[in-house]
Amino acid sequence: MRLAYDTGAEAARARSSALAGSSAAVPLADAFGRTLAEDLRALFDVPHYDSSAMDGYAVSGPPPWTLDDTGPRDHAAAQAAPDGPQRAAGTLPELEPGRARTVVTGGVVPAGTSGVVRREYTHSESGEDDVRIVMRPDAPESELEPGRHVRRSGREAARGDVLASAGRPLTPPLLAMAGISGHDDVPVLPPVTAALLLTGDEVRTSGTPAAGEVRDAFEVQLPHVLRAAGIEVVAVRRIGDDRAVTRDALAELVDLADVIVTTGGTGRSDADHVRAVLQEEARESSSSSQPSSRLVIDELGMRPGHPTLLALRGRDVPAGTSRPVPVLALPGNPLAALAAMRIVGSAVLRGLRGPDPEVPLTVPAAQDLPAEKVDRLVPARPAGSAGPVPPGDPGTPPAPGTCDHEDAWLPVEHVASNMMRGLTMGRGWLVLPTRPVRAGERIAFLPLEW
Incomplete structure (x- = not known):
C-alpha cells in the first residue's frame, strides 16, 4: 500500500534529520538490519588488482606461446606478500609478447597480458629448452578476444x-x-524502535479465561513480527478500556519509539477508545497553527482488518519542533490484526527502514474461487502441500501451475477474523478479489515475513 509506505518514509526523513550527528560506527558483523x-x-x-577469471594461462599476443616458468613461483609470492596481491602484482615481471604464464582463478595477471586462455582449450609441446602452449583446434575463437577472462581492477567499483x-x-x-x-x-x-500498546479489559495473559474473556494473542507474537522486520521493540504496555488512560499511554509511548502499534479499540462503539482518541487528536491538531497529528487511513477496504487506522502523531524533539511518529492501530481480532499488519504495517515499516516499496507478486489459483464482497486477505498454501482442502464446492480440481515447478495456491481452513489456526498452516496470503476466480488464474499474493 503506497500511502502507508509514504507515511513511513515521511517519518523516516524527519527521524534522520532529528538524529543527524548521532550515528555510531558498528562492526560489519553486528550491522545487519x-x-x-x-x-x-x-x-x-x-577488484583492487587485475586477476584471472579462469584456471589457465595469461598470454601476450597471438599463439603459440612459450611458457614462462616463473608463473607458479610468482603466484605463491603474490599470495604471501605482506600487502597482499596488489603489492605483489607490481613485482611480477611483465609478460613479454609470445609468452604465457600459468594462472589460477583469482590469481594476479601480470602486466603485458592480452588475455587468459583456459587450460582445457590448450595443449603443451615440449621442446629441448622450453615448453610451447598451443591452442586446440576445437577452441572457440572467442578465447583469443582481447581481455578474455581477465577481471580488470575497478571493474566492479572504483x-x-x-x-x-x-x-x-x-x-x-x-x-x-x-x-x-x-x-x-x-x-x-540508532535502530528503528517500536512500542506496543495492548488494550482490552477482557484479555487474560495466562490460565483459562472465563466466558467473556480471551487469552492474549498479541504479546507473544507481535514483538517477533516486528523484530523480523528489523524493528527493535522498546516498550510493551497493557491497558484496560479507558479513554483517558488510552490517551495518556499514547502520549507516553510517542516519546519512546519511532512507531507505535496498538491492538484493539478500533471499532466504532463507545468502548473503542483507540479510534476515539486518534480521531480527537486529529481534530484538535487540525485547528492548530502547527498541526502535529493527523489520520492517514481511517479504515481499510478489505477483510479481515477493516477497522484498522493509521495516524501520524507529533513527537517533540530537542529543537522544539515536532516530528511525526506513525501509530498503527490494529483490530482486536488476531487474524484481522495480522492481515492489517501485513498490508499496512509492512508498508509503513519498509518506509521507515529505507527499502523500496514491496513489489507485487501473483500466483495461480488452485481451484475456482467465488467472488468476495470486498477484497479479502486469507492465509493460503500450495495445493500440493500437506493438509485438507477447505470444504465447499470448488467446481474444478486443483489446477497445475502455469510455469514449470510453480505451485498453485488455495486458501486454508480456519480463517475467520478471530482465528489464528489458519495462519499457522498458511505459507502465504492470497488476496481474493470481488470477482470470481478461475482455476489457474493468477491473483495477488503476499509471502509470509517470518
Whole structure:
C-alpha cells in the first residue's frame, strides 16, 4: 500500500534529520538490519588488482606461446606478500609478447597480458629448452578476444564510488560489499524502535479465561513480527478500556519509539477508545497553527482488518519542533490484526527502514474461487502441500501451475477474523478479489515475513 509506505518514509526523513550527528560506527558483523547514516563508498578499487577469471594461462599476443616458468613461483609470492596481491602484482615481471604464464582463478595477471586462455582449450609441446602452449583446434575463437577472462581492477567499483546511499538498511550482500571494498565497520543510525500498546479489559495473559474473556494473542507474537522486520521493540504496555488512560499511554509511548502499534479499540462503539482518541487528536491538531497529528487511513477496504487506522502523531524533539511518529492501530481480532499488519504495517515499516516499496507478486489459483464482497486477505498454501482442502464446492480440481515447478495456491481452513489456526498452516496470503476466480488464474499474493 503506497500511502502507508509514504507515511513511513515521511517519518523516516524527519527521524534522520532529528538524529543527524548521532550515528555510531558498528562492526560489519553486528550491522545487519541497521540503517546507514552516511553514504557507503568504496575505499579502493574492486577488484583492487587485475586477476584471472579462469584456471589457465595469461598470454601476450597471438599463439603459440612459450611458457614462462616463473608463473607458479610468482603466484605463491603474490599470495604471501605482506600487502597482499596488489603489492605483489607490481613485482611480477611483465609478460613479454609470445609468452604465457600459468594462472589460477583469482590469481594476479601480470602486466603485458592480452588475455587468459583456459587450460582445457590448450595443449603443451615440449621442446629441448622450453615448453610451447598451443591452442586446440576445437577452441572457440572467442578465447583469443582481447581481455578474455581477465577481471580488470575497478571493474566492479572504483575507489570513491557510492555503493549505497544514506538511509539504506544493511542487507547481507551490502555488508559483504562493504567488507570487499575495505570497510571494517559502518556508520549507522540508532535502530528503528517500536512500542506496543495492548488494550482490552477482557484479555487474560495466562490460565483459562472465563466466558467473556480471551487469552492474549498479541504479546507473544507481535514483538517477533516486528523484530523480523528489523524493528527493535522498546516498550510493551497493557491497558484496560479507558479513554483517558488510552490517551495518556499514547502520549507516553510517542516519546519512546519511532512507531507505535496498538491492538484493539478500533471499532466504532463507545468502548473503542483507540479510534476515539486518534480521531480527537486529529481534530484538535487540525485547528492548530502547527498541526502535529493527523489520520492517514481511517479504515481499510478489505477483510479481515477493516477497522484498522493509521495516524501520524507529533513527537517533540530537542529543537522544539515536532516530528511525526506513525501509530498503527490494529483490530482486536488476531487474524484481522495480522492481515492489517501485513498490508499496512509492512508498508509503513519498509518506509521507515529505507527499502523500496514491496513489489507485487501473483500466483495461480488452485481451484475456482467465488467472488468476495470486498477484497479479502486469507492465509493460503500450495495445493500440493500437506493438509485438507477447505470444504465447499470448488467446481474444478486443483489446477497445475502455469510455469514449470510453480505451485498453485488455495486458501486454508480456519480463517475467520478471530482465528489464528489458519495462519499457522498458511505459507502465504492470497488476496481474493470481488470477482470470481478461475482455476489457474493468477491473483495477488503476499509471502509470509517470518
